[in-house]
Amino acid sequence: MTDKNDEKLLDQYIENLEKKNIEVPTMLEERIKERIDKVEIKKKSINPFLSKVLVASLLLVTLFSASVRFFPGFAAYAGNFPVLRLAVDWLQGDSGTEHARREGYNQIPGFTVEKDSYVLKFDNIMLDEDRLVMSIQLFSEDQTGYDEDKRLEVRYTDFADSGGLQQLEYETETEAMIETREEKVFADNELREFLASNPDHINLEVVLSERGSQTIYEFGSITIPIDSEQILFSQKYSIATITNLEKGFLTLHNFTVSPTRMRLDVSFDLEDGYYFTRFENPRLMDAKGNVYQPEGLVSTNTSAVERSMFFVPSIYFDDIHTEMYFAFDGVWVGSEYDDTFTLSLNYEYPKSINFMGEELIIEQVSYRGSGNGEGYLHSAGDDLVIEIRKPENVWLENMEIDGEISSHAWSTGLDENGNPRPHLYGLNVEYRDEYEVTLLFSGRLMDGLQEIKMDLE
Structure with a gap:
C-alpha cells in the first residue's frame, strides 16, 4: 500500500461504510456497558469541511476502527447509531462535560439564530483548552x-x-430537522494562542446541505461569546514510560488533564512488517481503583505510529493524584506478511488460510447472479461476497481488491455447532476467476492484560 493510494482508499472505505443500510451486530459488548443486539448504520457522507478535521481512528464507543497504518492523516466523524445512548442524554453532553458541569465549570449560555425560514438553536456549550x-x-x-x-x-x-x-446524530421525538452534537478538538497550544489577543467570541460558519454535499442554505458568520477569564487550562504531565510488547515497544509520552476529559499520547515501535491496529479495552485507573473509560471520541492519530486516546470523567477537580495507571487487555497487531491471499470462484470451499499463526476458514465465495450469488450482501448491492469464519483473537475489519474497499456485516456469538459465526465482506468488482485480496485494519490479539503506572509528581 503506497502513500498515493491513502486518500483513494479512505474515500472508498468511508463510502462503503455509508452507502448501504446494513444491520451490524456489535462485537464490543465488553466495552459498551449494555448489550446491543443490532445497530443500524444509516447513510452518511464525509463533507468537504470535515475532510480536514480530526484524525479519528476509533469513533464513538468503537463500533468500527480505521487503521493508522494506512491513513496517518484521515478525517472521519462518528456515525448514526440510533439505538446507542451515552451515559447521559446526548444533547446534554457526554459524561465528561456532565461531570465538569457538576463540579461547577460554567457552560457558555445558549443562543438562537434565525435566518429566513430556519432557526438554529445552540445549547450545552462548553469550552476548555482541549475542546x-x-x-x-x-x-x-x-x-x-x-x-x-x-x-x-x-x-x-x-x-x-x-x-x-x-x-452524534439520530432521529429524536422533537420537531427539529437536524439534531447534532458538535466537537472541535484543539491542537496543543491552539486555544492559548487564540486567546492571546483577548477575543470576546469564536467565529463559526454553518451550512445546510444534502448528504451528497449539495449546499441548500448558508447561515453566514455566527459568533459564540466567550470570556477568556472563565476558561480553565489543562494540566500536563510528561510520562516517558516504555513498555515491552510481543512485537516491539509501547511508549507513553504525555498525559493531559482537562476539565472535561483526559488525554494520553502514546507511540509504537514495532518490528518490521508489523503494525498497531488498536488496544483491547483501554482504560485509565487511579490508585483507589476508579476506572476512567473512553466515551464519545475515543482516539485520534497524527501519524502511523502515534495515537492520542481520550478518557472520562476527568480528575481535574479531584484532590491531587500522584499516580495513574494505563490498562488494557491486549494489543491488536497486524502483519504485512499475512495480509494478502488469493481466492478464486473456482476453488472448492470451505478453504483455510493462515493469518499470523491462526486459521481462517473461507466458507464460501459467491458472485451476484452466478450460482449462489443471491445472498444478503448481494441484495444490498455488492457483486462479490466472501464469507469467513475466524477465531475470537483475530480482528478482520475490511478487505481490498483492486482499490475497492469492502462493506462488512459482522456476526457475533456461536452457531449451532459451537463455532464462531461467519463474517460477510462484499465488494463491487468485475467478475473474474481469481482475485488478489488484501486484509485491511486487521490484527491478532497479543500481550494480554497490562497495567502501566504513570507518575504524576
Missing part, C-alpha cells in the same frame, strides 16, 4: 421532524484546522 463542544438543533418553517438526507456542516474559522467532529 469546544455544543449541541445544535435546526428547525424549519417548511419542514417538521428529522430529515436523514440533510446535514449541518460547521467550520471553526478562527483556527487553521477549521473542521470539527460531528459526534
